[in-house]
Amino acid sequence: MRQTTLRDVAELAGVSPRTVSNVVNGYARVTDATREKVERAIAQLGYRPNVLARNLATGRxxxxxxxxPYLDTPYFAELLQGIIPAARKLGYNVLVDQTDGDRDHEGELIGRGSRRFLFDGMIFSPLGLSQEDLSVRDPDLPLVVLGERSSDGTFDHVGIDDVAASTDAVSHLFSIGRRRIAAIGDQPYPTGEAAQLRTQGYRAAHALFGRPVDESLIISTARFNRADGATAMAALLDRADPPDAVFCYSDLVxxxxxxxxxxxxxxxxxDVAIIGYDDIEDGRYSSPTISTIQPDKKAIAQMAVDRLVKRIASPSPVPGVELRAEHRLIARESTLGVATSS
Amino acid sequence: MRQTTLRDVAELAGVSPRTVSNVVNGYARVTDATREKVERAIAQLGYRPNVLARNLATGRxxxxxxxxPYLDTPYFAELLQGIIPAARKLGYNVLVDQTDGDRDHEGELIGRGSRRFLFDGMIFSPLGLSQEDLSVRDPDLPLVVLGERSSDGTFDHVGIDDVAASTDAVSHLFSIGRRRIAAIGDQPYPTGEAAQLRTQGYRAAHALFGRPVDESLIISTARFNRADGATAMAALLDRADPPDAVFCYSDLVxxxxxxxxxxxxxxxxxDVAIIGYDDIEDGRYSSPTISTIQPDKKAIAQMAVDRLVKRIASPSPVPGVELRAEHRLIARESTLGVATSS
Known part of the structure; x- marks a missing residue:
């Protein structure tokens, strides 16, 4: 027996093949009555739409x-709240892959051996891969990179100015009269590129305020998470000369x-003023509320989706661009106290 | 010119086709030297592995x-920390789809028109779809359902005993001497099935302690999030007779x-004792730390993956089972205070 086709379903249901396709793919609004007719025909004929075959034919x-890197990092979860609706509006469904910052896993995803034919394009926040690693990739994969890398001319990069943002954060601590400011979250090269930009800003603020940097106050952590933040802070409080303020490289820290x-x-x-980074929801509800650097996540999401869809649609290679979103300092109770909080 | 095949690459690289396949798919450990040889041959021949074609052939x-429903709900982000490694250990990559609890989107994902051929199976936490809706689905989609639904015999369901857990939470509030206990998070039928089990437990605890339920203390919210928790609490505090304790249907609430x-x-x-639900990391670091119901997330994740992989591997339909993970009450500062906190 020959296999049932979409045309057979359309004929039995008395509708056009396009209508069957719409029902099957859930792409367009179809009246309940039509949907029911088509579904009855599908059931009667035992029709099985073959999505893989369709993708193979269209290439999409x-x-x-x-x-x-981590779905349990609220910054990424919140960024996705901008990316998902922006992509849906342009007709794309979004799937998310967590790499755990694993260099091999990240490399596979952008490499020639990637499962990329399942996707039309990728928005990628690398952690394990260095800037150089990013260049060894499938050149045909439409790619937009987020975070603290830069474009090599073959993909787009969207981020904020991390050095300027970190300078703002530490300057705020100086401006409220703190003089002994620690930093929690530094990470060594090469995987620590994001962290190093923040440390650069920390140093720049010290220079701005004419204060020497006490290298012993720059604390490295393996991740930007709560546990590492608590451990590093406890060690700082154990010192004979604890800091009077801390710049934390994320709100979780x-x-x-x-x-x-x-x-x-x-x-x-x-006793100790605290400023974070990312402006996650947690920091707006905690006691005290957490002063932070607020990246414009909605803008980052929209720029990333717009660029990616443009790349996907273009028949020829699109030159990579650098796009920068705004950031601003949000001063809350963790630096200003309850009485004068904004 | 005929298309370059995997065999051509193997011949030029002087390795077996299986080795080329391993490099291309990143499936197995290959020495750096071999990987380099294969990659050089791939570049030289301009070979393009066709993942869709492979999937079409193998059906996998x-x-x-x-x-x-929401990636910015830490409960799901934390559950994924169990699911992803468990699936990888069994050779599966995990992709995540956020539905926003949208009934149409959820229905498409499990319907005959789903893009399911891109996946071998699905672990699904429904929100918009009711119990009845779940039965209208592609019968061939290997499916494990999480949360507060139950199996209709064609898929597996993994969850905790929500009524018992909620009874434990409210009983804890009675046992520390509270008498006027509110509930925040109730939701109306049909989409509020999860919430209703928690309200059932709230009522059961009142019955256990011989206390009448004050219906005006059961507050409905649209979502289980921080904003709705804050709004509902503010309304309770505005009353002439505010509660002395609140059972919140999630830690975010x-x-x-x-x-x-x-x-x-x-x-x-x-003034007001608070207990949550989910045991997300936030509640272990907040001030005060938050008493909660701790579902065994690792067990839920492992059971879900094990059942799904079993379904995927089985050539014939597997009868659906109900699996229940443990839960326990974790008493912290938000009910016990700082001095006596555990």
């Missing part, structure tokens, strides 16, 4: 993949640091 | 999809409620 899957300060019975900001 | 993509209490200059637990 209608899916884009967003690749992030700040949340962990505040927890460690509270565990000692100390107060934020009276 | 090596991918499973996890479908959740609890976080929002605590924020609202602090904004009034009131204290947790002295």
């Amino acid at each position: 899957s209608g899916q884009i993949v967003v690749v992030v 700040a949340s962990g640091a505040i927890h460690a300060i509270h565990q000692r019975g100390l107060r934020v900001p009276e | 993509s090596g991918q499973i999809v996890v479908v959740v 609890a976080s929002g409620a605590i924020h609202a209490i602090h904004q009034r200059g009131l204290r947790v637990p002295e």
Whole structure:
């Protein structure tokens, strides 16, 4: 028996093949009555749409993949709240892949051996791959890179000015009168490129305010998470000369640091002022609320989707561009205290 | 010119086709030297592995999809930390789809018109689809459902005993001497099935302690998030007879409620004791730390992956089973206070 085709379904249902296709793919609004007719015909004939075969023919899957290091990092979860609706509006479904910052996994995803034919393009936030690694990739994969890398001319890069943002954060701590400012979140080269830009800003703010950098106050952590923030803060509080303020390289690190300060019975900001980075929702509800650097996540998401869809649609290679989103300093209770909080 | 095949690459590189396949798919450990040889041959011949064609031939993509309502809900992000490594250990890559609880989107994903051929199976946490909706689905899609639905015999369901867990949470509030206990997070039928099980537990605890239920203390919210928790708590505090304790249907709701209490200059637990649900990391670091119901997320993740892979591998239909993971009550500062916290 020959295989049932979409045409057979259309004939039995008394509709056009395009209508069957719409029902099958859920692409367009179809009336309930029509949908029912088509579904009855599908059931009667035992029709099985073959999505892979369709993709093979058109070369498109209608899916884009967003690749992030950690889904339990709220910054990425919040960024996705901008990317997903922006992509859907342009007709793309979004799937998300978590790499754990694993260099091999990241390399596979952008390499020639990638499963890329399942996706029309990729928005990628690398962690394990260095800037150089990014150049060894499938040149035909439409790619937009987020975070602290830069474009090599073959893909687009969207990010904020991390050095300027970090300078703003540490300058804020100086401007409220703090003089002994620690940094939590530094990471060594080559995987620590993001962290190093923040350390650069930390140094720049010291230069701006004419203060020497105490290298012993720059604390490295393996990740930008709560546990590492708490551990690093506890070690700083154990010192004979603890800091009076800390620049944390993420709001999660700040949340962990505040927890460690509270565990000692100390107060934020009276004993130690804290500023984070990312402006995740957590920091707007915590006690105290957390001062932070707010990247314009909606703009980052929209730029990334617009560029990717443009790349996907273009028959010829599109030159890579650098796009920069705005950031701003949000001062809350963890630096200003409850009385004067904004 | 005929298209370059995997065999051509193998011949030029002087390795077996299987080795080329391993390099291309990144499936197995290959020495750097071999990988280089293969990659050089691939570049020289301009070979393009066709993943779609391969999937079409084998009927397998090596991918499973996890479908959740919200990626910015830490419970799901944390659950994925169990699912992803468990699936990778069994040779599957995990992709994640966010539905926003949209009934149409959820229906498309499990319907006959789903893009399912891109995946070998699905772990699905429905929100918009009711129990009845779940039965109208592609019967050939290997499916494991999470959360507060139940199996209709054609898919597996993994969850905890929500009624028992909620009874435990509210009983804890009675046992520390609270008498006027509110509930934040109820939702109306049919989409509120999860919430309704928690309300059932709230009522059961009242029955256990011989206390009447004050229906006006059961507050509905649109979502289980911080903003809705804060709004509902503020309304409770505006009443002439505010509660002395609140059972929040998620830790995010609890976080929002605590924020609202602090904004009034009131204290947790002295003025209002708070218990949440989910045991997300946030609640272990916040001030105060949040008492909660801890579902065994690792067990839920492992059971879901094991069942799904079993379904994918089975040539014949596998009867659906109900699997239940453990839960336990974790008492922290938001009910016990700082001095006696565990």
